[in-house]
Amino acid sequence: MTILLLGSGGREHALAWKTLQSSKCTKLFVAPGNAGTASIAINTSIQPTDFESIKKFVILEKIEMVVVGPEDPLVAGIFDFFKNDADLKSIPVIGPSKEGAKLEGSKEYAKEFLIKHKIPTAAYDSFTASTVEKGCKFLETLSPPYVLKADGLAAGKGVVILNDLGQAKTELRNMLVHQKFGNASSKVVIEEFLDGIELSCFVLTDGKNYKILPTAKDYKRIGEGDTGLNTGGMGAVSPVPFADNVLMEKIETRIVKPTIEGLHKDGIEYKGFVFIGLINVSGEPMVIEYNVRMGDPETEVVMPRIKSDLVELFQAVANQKLDEVSLEIDLRSASTIMVVSGGYPEEFEKGKTIIGIDNVQDSIVFHAGTKLENGNVVSNGGRVLAVTSYGNDFKEAIKKSYQNIEKLHFDKMYYRKDIGFDL
Numbered sequence: 001m002t003i004l005l006l007g008s009g010g011r012e013h014a015l016a017w018k019t020l021q022s023s024k025c026t027k028l029f030v031a032p033g034n035a036g037t038a039s040i041a042i043n044t045s046i047q048p049t050d051f052e053s054i055k056k057f058v059i060l061e062k063i064e065m066v067v068v069g070p071e072d073p074l075v076a077g078i079f080d081f082f083k084n085d086a087d088l089k090s091i092p093v094i095g096p097s098k099e100g101a102k103l104e105g106s107k108e109y110a111k112e113f114l115i116k117h118k119i120p121t122a123a124y125d126s127f128t129a130s131t132v133e134k135g136c137k138f139l140e141t142l143s144p145p146y147v148l149k150a151d152g153l154a155a156g157k158g159v160v161i162l163n164d165l166g167q168a169k170t171e172l173r174n175m176l177v178h179q180k181f182g183n184a185s186s187k188v189v190i191e192e193f194l195d196g197i198e199l200s201c202f203v204l205t206d207g208k209n210y211k212i213l214p215t216a217k218d219y220k221r222i223g224e225g226d227t228g229l230n231t232g233g234m235g236a237v238s239p240v241p242f243a244d245n246v247l248m249e250k251i252e253t254r255i256v257k258p259t260i261e262g263l264h265k266d267g268i269e270y271k272g273f274v275f276i277g278l279i280n281v282s283g284e285p286m287v288i289e290y291n292v293r294m295g296d297p298e299t300e301v302v303m304p305r306i307k308s309d310l311v312e313l314f315q316a317v318a319n320q321k322l323d324e325v326s327l328e329i330d331l332r333s334a335s336t337i338m339v340v341s342g343g344y345p346e347e348f349e350k351g352k353t354i355i356g357i358d359n360v361q362d363s364i365v366f367h368a369g370t371k372l373e374n375g376n377v378v379s380n381g382g383r384v385l386a387v388t389s390y391g392n393d394f395k396e397a398i399k400k401s402y403q404n405i406e407k408l409h410f411d412k413m414y415y416r417k418d419i420g421f422d423l
Helices: 010-019 051-060 078-083 098-105 107-116 129-141 165-176 245-265 299-305 310-318 394-405
Strands: 002-007 027-032 065-068 124-128 146-150 159-162 187-191 197-205 210-212 221-223 227-230 235-238 272-281 284-291 333-341 364-367 370-373 376-379 383-391
Touching (some): 002 051, 027 051, 065 310, 078 098, 107 187, 129 187, 146 165, 197 245, 235 394, 245 272, 299 383
Parallel strands (some): 002 027
Antiparallel strands (some): 146 159
């Protein structure tokens, strides 16, 4: 098969790496890709939301499957675009319909879905600029900390948690009235704070059947000890050590099954990944959020632990026969550490030459924000590289990643030195 993968981050490099291990993939294009995907596949400079250009490319290159990495094209309706086009409808798209993608595209929609299908989640209410003062009154009914979430897509940065009521009210006005996150915060969901430890559950579904992929835990804050600003993710481990059989059984029966059944009952077409952001509150799993694609950097630890043929799994998803294939998991742990540009997630510089990638041994380097310039690999984003390693446990895997990061260098490079500290 000739496959087109959309996206340009570490998630897409990991998906490309896994896809190319399949004997069923003869040619892989990545749009737009990065320096890492360029070394194993064929990059094409098409943006994932430019559907007309994607259509032309798909027809020209006789693409037989499209795998969608990021959320933007899913929320914009790429699945429906293919389904409703006579020239494209026979080509499977791995990713949900536009309606299904609302689970990530709108926090309010996700909360309504959770409540409707009796899936455990925090109490909430949502507000707009015209009801901002009602929102401030609602904050007064909650005990701190206060959780404010921009309703729309904000690249993983639209959630604010504050301990001070006055600050929370100011931030609510900033988000709604002063549009701190642009259109993403034209509506804000205020949520009850849940106290526990977070983990991510990944599910692959054909809309009827599902497979639960390896669990992972990522570290969102820029600073050690989980301090400072939220980022797209600074590292991840898989499996999650505290996700034992008892917790996983609760997650499957109370959350995964009702989610997939809920999509089916609501007539929502969904063929792709469901990322369920969970919090373990004294042994009871509750849903914080849904994403409609794999997480990043969790993909960089989940994909290396899948032993099964990924393309075979995708074909089963497309044909709604996921119950007919098996999912084999590598029992080793995997960890990834994200190497970022100095200043990220605020102002940072690009175009820094990266050296030492060829010196890495016994780890996999997934490129996140990189590009090729005059034969050199240079930084091209806030999160630059993800260094993934296997180990008999997460500590051994983390240690290997740190040893290999020592071999890498670019100007103002930064990484957290405490991934896994809370486990």
